[in-house]
Amino acid sequence: MTPADLKAYLNNLVNKNLKISTMIWGAPGIGKSSIVGQIAQENKIDFADLRFSQLAPNWEI
Template sequence: MTPADLKAYLDNLIRKNLQISTMIWGPPGIGKSSIVRQIAQEYDIDFKGSVPPKPLSVGV
């Protein structure tokens, strides 16, 4: 799926108010979160992107 295809897919879900779970998978750095963030801003939807895990503190 190209970035344009992903954007069109997400646009369609939102316009039709289809509330389904969607997994977006791919290697790091290809823009998955950026596309979702862009769509969320266009539709004024709160977006909470993935956050990398915090390192464990051992012996502190």
């Protein structure tokens, strides 16, 4: 999927008010978070960039 395809896909989700989980996977630095941020800003949606790979695990035993 190209960045333009991703933007169109996300716009479609927002415009149709489809509340589904979406995983965006790709190489670092290709603009995934920027595209999501742009869509959120254009549609006045709150956006928090949370990267799970940088969070410490919460081990409960």
